[in-house]
Amino acid sequence: MTEDRLDHLLDEALATGDVPSDASPTEREEIERLLQASRTVREAKALVDAGAEASMLVAKARFERFLTQEARSSAGATDASPSRVARVFGLLAGGRSIPKFAAIGGPVAAAVLLIAVVVIVLQGAFDDVDTAIALESGDYVQLQGKIADIEEQGDDLLVRVESPAGVYSASVTQGTALRNFDSEILRSALKRGITVALDGIVSDQGVLVANTVAVGDFSVPDRQSPEPITDARDSIKATIVMVRLSEDGSSGHVVFENDAGRHFIVPVDGRAFEALLHRFSNSLGERIEVRPPSQEGGAFQIDVLKPSDGVEPLPLPRKLPPLIHVRGEVVRVADGFLELRNADGTIVVRLTPSTRILAKGVGLLPQDIVEKDAAVGFTVTVTGRIDPTSDQLIASVVTVGSSMDAPQADRPKR
Amino acid sequence: MSKNGGQRDGSPEGRRQQQELARRAKERDAEAWGVLFERHYRSVFSFARFKLSGSDEAEDIAAQVFEVAYRSVDRFDYQGVPIEAWLFGIARNLVRDHVRKLGRRGPSVELEEGSVSVSAPDSTANVDLQHDLSAALKGLTDDQQLVLSLRFIEDRSVADTALSMDRSADAVKNLQRRALAALQRQLADSEYGREGPR
Numbered sequence: 001m002t003e004d005r006l007d008h009l010l011d012e013a014l015a016t017g018d019v020p021s022d023a024s025p026t027e028r029e030e031i032e033r034l035l036q037a038s039r040t041v042r043e044a045k046a047l048v049d050a051g052a053e054a055s056m057l058v059a060k061a062r063f064e065r066f067l068t069q070e071a072r073s074s075a076g077a078t079d080a081s082p083s084r085v086a087r088v089f090g091l092l093a094g095g096r097s098i099p100k101f102a103a104i105g106g107p108v109a110a111a112v113l114l115i116a117v118v119v120i121v122l123q124g125a126f127d128d129v130d131t132a133i134a135l136e137s138g139d140y141v142q143l144q145g146k147i148a149d150i151e152e153q154g155d156d157l158l159v160r161v162e163s164p165a166g167v168y169s170a171s172v173t174q175g176t177a178l179r180n181f182d183s184e185i186l187r188s189a190l191k192r193g194i195t196v197a198l199d200g201i202v203s204d205q206g207v208l209v210a211n212t213v214a215v216g217d218f219s220v221p222d223r224q225s226p227e228p229i230t231d232a233r234d235s236i237k238a239t240i241v242m243v244r245l246s247e248d249g250s251s252g253h254v255v256f257e258n259d260a261g262r263h264f265i266v267p268v269d270g271r272a273f274e275a276l277l278h279r280f281s282n283s284l285g286e287r288i289e290v291r292p293p294s295q296e297g298g299a300f301q302i303d304v305l306k307p308s309d310g311v312e313p314l315p316l317p318r319k320l321p322p323l324i325h326v327r328g329e330v331v332r333v334a335d336g337f338l339e340l341r342n343a344d345g346t347i348v349v350r351l352t353p354s355t356r357i358l359a360k361g362v363g364l365l366p367q368d369i370v371e372k373d374a375a376v377g378f379t380v381t382v383t384g385r386i387d388p389t390s391d392q393l394i395a396s397v398v399t400v401g402s403s404m405d406a407p408q409a410d411r412p413k414r
Numbered sequence: 415m416s417k418n419g420g421q422r423d424g425s426p427e428g429r430r431q432q433q434e435l436a437r438r439a440k441e442r443d444a445e446a447w448g449v450l451f452e453r454h455y456r457s458v459f460s461f462a463r464f465k466l467s468g469s470d471e472a473e474d475i476a477a478q479v480f481e482v483a484y485r486s487v488d489r490f491d492y493q494g495v496p497i498e499a500w501l502f503g504i505a506r507n508l509v510r511d512h513v514r515k516l517g518r519r520g521p522s523v524e525l526e527e528g529s530v531s532v533s534a535p536d537s538t539a540n541v542d543l544q545h546d547l548s549a550a551l552k553g554l555t556d557d558q559q560l561v562l563s564l565r566f567i568e569d570r571s572v573a574d575t576a577l578s579m580d581r582s583a584d585a586v587k588n589l590q591r592r593a594l595a596a597l598q599r600q601l602a603d604s605e606y607g608r609e610g611p612r
Contacts, residue, residue, distance in 0.1 A: 003588065003591075004584075007584070007587040010591045011572060011590075014565075034594040034598060037594040037597045038565075038594055040601060041547070041562050041566040041567065041597070042566050042567075043547075044547050044567070045569075048459075048460050048563075049460075049567070051463055051469035051473070052455070052456045052459040052460060055459060055470075055473035055476070056455060056456070056459075058473065059455060059459075059476060059477045060451065062477045063477060063480050066480075066484070067447060067484070070442075071444070
């Protein structure tokens with residue numbers, strides 16, 4: 001029993017899980033002891049891994065601040081200027097980090113992997129003549145654009161987003177986390193010239209509390225004043241540019257681009273959003289068919305176009321990164337909470353008075369969902385944000401589909 | 415390719431990429447440091463976590479490793495040592511200093527408390543396991559702890575571990591056996607070892 005032989009036997013046993021058959025009884029006894037010790041270490045793996053994952057985001061932010069400070073104190077060091085540093089962590093898409101959503105538990109952390117709380121302050125932009133859609137308090141909004149400017153304001157960043165429908169100012173606060181096509185990224189990924197998609201709800205103070213700001217290299221449609229349409233004879237095949245849904249979830253507007261590149265804005269009803277948001281976390285860039293209202297002055301209908309409808313998939317430059325959402329089957333409703341189950345486990349979602357519940361497609365009313373067990377067994381899609389104080393997922397929009405609905409895959413990754 | 419997406423293989427292309435990354439890191443290229451952080455944070459954290467009882471302490475040490483590395487990168491010679499081995503060296507020194515400071519402050523109550531807090535959400539068995547393992551690991555050398563961390567926490571292959579530790583594969587096999595034997599002895603001396611796995 002030489003050391004080399006023991007090394008070899010152990011290595012083989014570690015690879016296969018079994019002591020090699022040619023080991024002598026003495027060797028076998030020794031290797032089994034060592035295997036047991038290795039199992040003891042492996043049992044600690046989950047704890048160490050969880051610690052690494054949970055600390056990654058904080059450590060990243062700390063290192064990023066360190067790099068920025070170093071760059072600032074290094075006069076003339078152009079290669080590590082703050083703007084360059086700010087670009088760094090935007091490139092760190094390879095790793096997967098789970099923010100510390102301990103109170104929600106692992107399943108939610110996994111399911112909403114990249115959920116971030118982002119507060120976007122629209123500084124009077126909604127009333128700006130430069131904007132095409134008049135947004136109101138309580139509106140749920142999805143918009144896209146290019147960052148035109150970033151300015152540090154204390155711990156926050158003031159970001160101006162040039163969207164196809166106008167210029168909006170946004171403040172990304174301390175609690176902000178962001179994502180790209182694949183994973184979460186740091187706020188330093190926000191830089192002039194990059195394209196973003198975001199969603200959120202306009203508060204009473206004119207603040208858009210965004211659920212997600214998603215960064216991606218996609219081409220934003222040209223900026224132009226969308227032409228309002230209140231009536232039409234024929235259906236129009238189009239691509240969604242921007243959406244807003246009213247506070248009660250009953251109506252809204254969609255800005256779309258037709259195949260000739262012209263932008264239009266049409267009123268739509270809650271059912272249209274129901275179909276859209278149940279299917280996609282991010283409706284921006286999706287191909288749709290806009291159908292005229294059944295009666296004059298009514299809402300337009302929207303059908304989501306699929307490849308089976310003969311629609312060409314969007315070319316890569318037009319694909320947008322996904323926004324945060326959770327899908328699952330409702331297993332319990334209690335005290336303003338929905339308990340969902342999906343492949344990641346059980347997820348608790350908090351409903352608030354401002355949560356839009358879109359369930360007409362399955363013949364349910366919002367109160368059926370909140371007050372009764374009517375939603376149990378149905379598949380729901382929830383867009384929302386994490387409350388940083390309670391770590392709970394607060395639903396902005398809940399769409400309810402039939403229990404037989406297979407959750408649709410989100411848009412493919414690039 | 416490592417599980418973190420980092421290029422860690424010993425192929426000519428892998429070495430060339432490492433060399434290029436090291437060159438850019440020496441120029442304090444922020445992008446290169448971002449890549450290094452993403453690629454090596456977990457393993458540095460795991461190593462620190464192995465040596466310390468608290469997750470917060472490990473996070474602090476792991477973060478410090480990259481700050482110290484950035485400041486002292488002028489002294490780093492890629493030809494001599496792989497980047498990760500250099501980072502582990504820094505981690506080792508920082509942990510040593512940290513433990514020394516704790517020792518000066520007083521009894522090691524802090525370490526014990528840290529151990530429990532890490533495992534708090536888990537079962538009592540896990541808490542005990544972590545506690546006993548943590549205590550047993552303290553009896554191992556730095557290299558023994560590192561090889562166990564890389565092989566069984568990071569799930570690295572022998573070849574990959576050899577690259578990270580700047581050793582031969584045979585040396586790693588020998589080291590891992592000695593590390594497991596030492597751990598087994600330590601565990602046998604503890605309550606955990608006497609009672610067997612829970």
